[in-house]
Amino acid sequence: MERVQKATLGGGCFWCLEAVFQKLQGIVSVVSGYMGDTLAQPTYEQVCSGKTGHAEVVQLTFDPAEISFSEILEVFFAIHDPTTLNRQGEDVGTQYRSVIFWENEEQRATAEAMVSELEKEGAFPDPIVTEIVKASEFWPAEDYHQNYLNNHPAQPYCAFVVAPKVAKFRKRFAARLRES
Numbered sequence: 001m002e003r004v005q006k007a008t009l010g011g012g013c014f015w016c017l018e019a020v021f022q023k024l025q026g027i028v029s030v031v032s033g034y035m036g037d038t039l040a041q042p043t044y045e046q047v048c049s050g051k052t053g054h055a056e057v058v059q060l061t062f063d064p065a066e067i068s069f070s071e072i073l074e075v076f077f078a079i080h081d082p083t084t085l086n087r088q089g090e091d092v093g094t095q096y097r098s099v100i101f102w103e104n105e106e107q108r109a110t111a112e113a114m115v116s117e118l119e120k121e122g123a124f125p126d127p128i129v130t131e132i133v134k135a136s137e138f139w140p141a142e143d144y145h146q147n148y149l150n151n152h153p154a155q156p157y158c159a160f161v162v163a164p165k166v167a168k169f170r171k172r173f174a175a176r177l178r179e180s
Helices: 014-021 044-048 069-079 105-121 156-172
Strands: 005-011 027-035 055-062 098-102 131-134
Touching: 005 014, 005 069, 014 027, 014 055, 014 069, 014 156, 055 069, 055 098, 069 105, 069 156, 098 105, 105 131
Parallel strands: 098 131
Antiparallel strands: 005 055, 005 098, 027 055
8 A cells, every 4th residue: 555645625725624734643744725727827817816726725645544535534524514605604615615626436335335335424504515527637726825824823814714724633633643
């Protein structure tokens, strides 16, 4: 088995996902970026226009000996609303859609099985609209988007949206937090 694997997820603003996954044990790196369209090297402004078809995503490099793709998806579904189409809170547009970009058939099958199980359990009051799509070209976001919460903790969006999401994660997944 490969020493590390990649997973690419979109669930609203990438700053929120990045801040949570950086704290998760078994995650080697988190890079904010864009995926889901053919436009090469999209900029934040282009993606935010909603005209490119890209989603704001995080690309995770993870150690499957420490955390499984299924465990990553468990956190993913806990930290965003997978039932709102093209929206997370006040962030609206296709770039904020809930999406799992699978890297291999095993990830595809795992994602489909998890969505099916969550639906069967009635985990959410509304149907899950998360897209499960083959990964395409990943484009890292501009440098100022990387490690955003740590670099800008007083920024209003971080203080009122990102930090509370991280706090919720810490409480629910305390046993899976990275030691540091």
